[in-house]
Structures are given as C-alpha cells and as structure tokens.
Amino acid sequence: MSDEQLVRPAQVSGFPEWLPEVRLVELRWLDEIRQGFERYGFCSVETPSVEALEVLLAKGETSQEVYTLRRLQAEAADDGDARLGLHFDLTVPFARYVAAHFNDLVFPLKRYQMQRVWRGERPQEGRYREFTQCDIDVINVDHVPLHFDAELPRIIHEILTGLNIPAWSININNRKVLQGFYSGLGIDDPLGVIRIADKIDKVGAAGVEKLLATRTALTPAQIRSCLDLAHIRGVDAGVTADIRRLGVTSDLLTEGLDELSFVLDELSDLPAGSVVADLSIARGLDYYTGTVYEGKFLDWPDYGSICSGGRYADLAGSFIRRHLPGIGMSIGLTRIFAKLVAEGRLSTGPSCPSDILVVIPSDARRAQAQATAAALRSRGYNVEVYHQADKLGKQIRYASRKGVPFVWFPPFEDGKPHEVKDMAGGEQVTADPATWRRP
Structure with a gap:
C-alpha cells in the first residue's frame, strides 16, 4: 500500500480511548459502582443506544446536542432513519422504558444503568461527544418519598469514597427554592432565569449578571437578589436562615426550603464538607423540579461536575397517562477518569488481567x-x-x-x-x- 493510500489513524476529538492498563482500572471501577448500586437493592436496566427523536426531544432544551442517524447510502426519499438519534443521557430513555414496560415492572422501581451516551457539543476539557454515565434512579406511581432525595447522594458518596479519587463534595440545591425565590421577586419566567443561572460555572457571576441584564427584563434590583441567592453556601440546614434573610417569600420557596433542610439533616452524619448546600446550582434541563445535585472536585473548582442529577415530577408522563415522578443521580465516569489521567493521578497496574x-x-x-x-x-x-x-x-x-x-x-x-x-x-x-x- 502506498503512502497516499494510508488512512491517518487520528483519534476523533471528543471520543476518548484508553490504553489497556487504564481500561482495566475503568472496568474495576465499573464493577465497584455496580456493586455499590446493588448493595442498596437497585436492579440493572439497559436501553438501546438509539431512540426516536420524538422521545429524545420530549423534555428539555436538547435539540442542538442530539446526534441523528442516517445510512451513508440512504436514498433521498428514504427518511426512515432520519427520525432516530443517539441518546444524550440515560434518564429520558429510562422514562420511555418505564412507560413501555409499565405493566411488567414493580414500583417503586429502583434501577441503575451504566452505558455510553453521545452529545454533539464542542469538545473541551471535561466535555466529550461520547462518554460513560452510571445512573441510579427511583421512579414510582404518583409519589416518590422524600427520603430517596437523601438516600441517592448517600449511595454516590459511598461509591466515590470507595474509589479513592481526589477530594470532592456533593453540592445540593432545590429547584423549588430557585423558582419560588424568583417568583417571589416578581419574575415572570423563572425557568428562563434558571437556565441562565446554570451557566455560572462557565461564565462566572459577572457573566450571569450580564446575561440576565441583556436577555431578560429583570430590573437591576432583581438581578442583584438573584446573585445574592447564588452566593449562599452552607453545610447544614442553617443555610435556610441565610436565604430567608434575603427577604423574599412565596409558598413554593417555603416548600423548597423545607425539602432542602430535610435532605441536609438526613446527610448530617457524613464527613464534614462532603455535602454542601450550594444555591448557585440550577441544573439547566427543564425536567428537574425539586432536589438537584452536582459533585465537584475541590482541587479543580472550574472543572465540570463529576456527578449530578435531581428530582423530576413526571418525565415518564410524556409517554403514558400515569403520574410517574422520579429522582436520579449520575456518576460521570469518563469525566472523572479523563481528569485523573490528564493530571497523572490515576494509579494503574498491569496492562492485562493475566495472573x-x-x-x-x-x-x-x-x-x-x-x-x-x-x-x-x-x-x-x-x-x-x-x-x-x-x-x-x-x-x-x-x-x-x-x-x-x-x-x-x-x-x-x-x-x-x-x-x-x-x-x-x-x-x-x-x-x-x-x-x-x-x-
């Protein structure tokens, strides 16, 4: 074969791949994560990599991230595959799965799912087009008890501790607090403000302030109150007093503060600083309605979240006429792995499993x-x-x-x-x- 015929073996940007010794560590981690989920009685589910676009787009602002499928040799009139896409997370496919198998499942359904997902975004540190997520969710008919809002971060805390990764914390907020606070300020579109507030990790407080000033009709006083809320942090239920001192009231805000206090109290036995109430956390996806989570490395505060999730009111209701609320968390395995590899902090061993x-x-x-x-x-x-x-x-x-x-x-x-x-x-x-x- 001549040089002109050789195809350059370049790795595609945003699609990480590991040497055998690193892959062996990843496999061990997957085993530990699976065992951690199963210790709490969660069962394994796997859904296809491909879903109908109408399923993927049923909730949230995700259309720009979805990879669609089309055969290379498809004829112009053949658009059968054009309505298919690779899943961008595991929560929406799980909701579709629950609706499809509703009569055969036992509720509350406690499931875990460990698969690759695909997102069409610009590759950069911590953001990939293909990556592995390890999800854990509880979904039930009509009502998911609030104690699961505390059990899920406890499970994730136990697993991350066992993996012995560099220092991290699980940061918690509640969308009802945000929506109730914004509504109490007289903001007409609280969800729109939440989507902007969710960018604080990317653009900083000054960037969020500028976006709120240019993209919304908020007054300078309303913007200052939004930023004052985002700056509040605490390690126990006393953080709710800091929020109340801002002088904003609404029934939804009170409900959210009660839920946030409950979760923090339930997790108070965990090591100090490992669970933090952080009112800057918004989680941009529209389907979150209550408790939300983001885990962060302490040594790399600007790095993306290493675990995340939250409570959703009725995601599966897009597919079935039943009220099916749920709550879930996800470990961003690839994001954790890639950072430790880049920083030389991943302990590897042999490049094969042979004894x-x-x-x-x-x-x-x-x-x-x-x-x-x-x-x-x-x-x-x-x-x-x-x-x-x-x-x-x-x-x-x-x-x-x-x-x-x-x-x-x-x-x-x-x-x-x-x-x-x-x-x-x-x-x-x-x-x-x-x-x-x-x-």
Missing part, C-alpha cells in the same frame, strides 16, 4: 503447556499461554512488559517438576498446578 503466563518450552511441549494452563484456569486463575516457542528470555520479558505477576514453567523434560517464578521478588520454586496457591 500467570505459561511459557512454551518447545513445540513438542505445547500440548503440556496448554494442559497446565487449563488446570490453573479451572482453579480460578487468569492464565495466558505464550504464543510460540521462543527463547525463554523473550517469553519472560513479554510477561514483564505486560505486568503478569507469575511465569509458569512446565517440565522441559519428562520426570521434571513444574516451576513458577514470582516476577516481583524473582523467586522461582517448584509447584503443582493442581495445588499451587498464589502467595
């Missing part, structure tokens, strides 16, 4: 090497057989480069014993594949 490499002494001994590997696998070890009868030094270097901890030597001659080499300590001893135990 043992069985060498091939000679072509004549290949069958014995395979039998040895089979015996060790039957006892629970991950075992790789070297691919050809090379010099022993080359086979051992192969194991070393891949990080395989043990190298097994079948008998080179009849009547000789098996031997195993500990690659870390260098010790080589006789061993029986039927009884050997990893030190």
